Amino acid sequence: MATSSWLRRVFPLVAVSALLALPLHADLGDALNPQLSWTTSPERPWVEVFDITHDDESAARSAFLSAGQSSWLRTTVNGPGRIEFWWKVSTDFDFGYLRFSVLGQTLEINGEAEWDFVSIPLPAGQHVLEWTYGKLPGFFMIGDAAWLDEVAFTPGDNPPKFVREPADTTLIAGNELVLSPFAAGSQPMTFQWYFNGQLLPGATQAVLRIPQVFTNHSGAYQVVARNAWGTTTSATAHVVVELDPLALALNAPQLYWETTPFAPWEPQSLTSHDGNSAAQSAPLFDNEASAIGTTVEGPGVLSFWWKVSSDGDALSFAINNVEQDFIFGEVDWEKRTYAIPPGRTVLEWVYIKDGAGSAGEDAGWLDEVTYTPAPYITGPRLQQGQFGVQVRTQPGFQYVLEYQNSLRGTNWVPLVTVPGDGTLRTLSDPAPVGPHRFYRVRLTSQ
CATH class of the missing domain: 2.60.40.10 (Immunoglobulins)
Structure with missing residues (x-):
């Protein structure tokens, strides 16, 4: 269905025989609510019927439709208030529907749905209420229809x-x-x-x-x-x-990775630096490229291992679209480390195949990508006997506030640990004691 629904029910598909023609009455107000003004689609109108109802008196029934047609019914109310009604539908589950639209939202039932009650509060203002029975193209069953009965609108404010x-x-x-x-x-x-x-x-x-x-x-x-x-x-x-399998192969699940859709890098375990898995560039024709990248928030430190096997085709690395280094030919695993500048920083690795032929495995590999953001700390202060510090956190890391009573010691004691979520978090020591206490914030991977 093209329209999202508030409610969806699944009913067994039941074959429906043709309905007998029964006397009709043109007054939809009598069938639904005489205090409301009703309009209906002129080519395929809803009508009052007496054979299928909820209140054992009369109800409104949609027109009988062919495939690709629809039949609508409308009224208008002024809120605040509450709209309530009973409805049912008999149609093929995949090709027919009965929808109610209000407040820019759509409620839908389909298949073999028996009488069901709906109650919706409405805010202040004018509201157009519309019920539409429709059949999608490609299927037709004689006798399919929708029914509506006992529509009531009660003015007044309502809870959510x-x-x-x-x-x-x-x-x-x-x-x-x-x-x-x-x-x-x-x-x-x-x-x-x-x-x-x-x-x-x-x-x-x-x-x-x-x-x-x-x-x-x-x-x-x-x-x-x-x-x-x-x-x-x-x-x-x-x-x-x-977790993204590509991120796992790169040992960097805390980062969000993107790769060229037509020539994607893929996780594999045949060639890796850590003995488990790594990312490998896509097979390429001459003059094609395969790229992989991620975005980090600086400042921080980046390190990775890479390798290439080619006749001279290059694997390059760039920071914010500025090339930093490249390797080509037959180069075994090498490690690189870079200081990442402050701010949002794009990291990209690209394997490019030229038109000079093929040699080796014609691929590049990337493994063990590690990015450690520098903690951005603000406001360390002692106020009303409590020490506190604010840290700009990053997802994928934990931030540990630790202390010791002497700078000569190495026994740092953890006080509190918070997970990184991209927000500014406060780490505090509610009851510092002693003449001196020294603090630090330590990062660990989640």
Whole structure:
């Protein structure tokens, strides 16, 4: 379906025979709600029927359709208030649907769905309510139809209600996580997200966005919506963050790697420096290139091992599009180390095949990429008997505040450890004792 849905039900496919023609009544208000003004598609209108209803009186039924056609029904209400109705549909699951649209969102049922109740709070303002029964191209069953009954609109303010829940998500480390539920209800409305039952600081928008996720972001997410009339909690969204096989081959799962889609670097275990696996450039024709890269936040220190086997084709390394070094011909594993400047820095390795022929394995390899960002520390201070320091953290690392009582010693004692998440985190010693105490922040890989 082209439109996302708040709700989806799966029902067994049931063959439907042709419906008998029964007397019809043109007044949709009598069938649905006489206090509302109704319009319907003129070519394929909804009509009042008496054979299939929820209230045992009358209901509105869509027009009978051919493949690729639709039949709509509309009314308008002024919020705040609550819209409620009963609906059902009888159609092929893959080729037909009944949709309800309001607030820029769409609720959908399909297949063989019996009478179901829907209740949605609406904020202040004018709202167009639309029900559409449609059949997709390529399939046709005589007698398919949709029904609507007992539409009620109750004016007044309402507490929040989630009409679209946050969805379970699986994604590769380094990508952006977006959880986008939708809560209807009276405004103003506030939101607070929770991760594994703990409040997420700063996550107070209706949609949760985490630009780069890593394995420590796997877990359960919920959001609480509040307004002056009540509070409601969303369903739990289970998020699974998986490591990129290419990142694992490079020993750098904390980094997000990109490679040329038409000639990608691939993880392999036949040739490596660490005896496990490494990344290898793609097989190339003459005058083609295969690139791999990542982005880091400087300052920091980068090191890696690389190797090439060719007739003279080169494997190069660049920082922010400025070439730093290259190797060509037959070069066994060599290590390189670079100081990375402050700021967002693009790192790229490119294997280029020229047109002079082939020799060796015609490939480049990369392994054991290590990037250690320098801790960015601000505000070390002693206030009201408590020592504190703020650290700009990076995902994939842990930051440990340690102390000792003498600079002559080597016995650093860990006080607190926080995982890096790309934000400014505070590390503190709540009760420093002794005439002197010395502190340091140590980085470790997660």
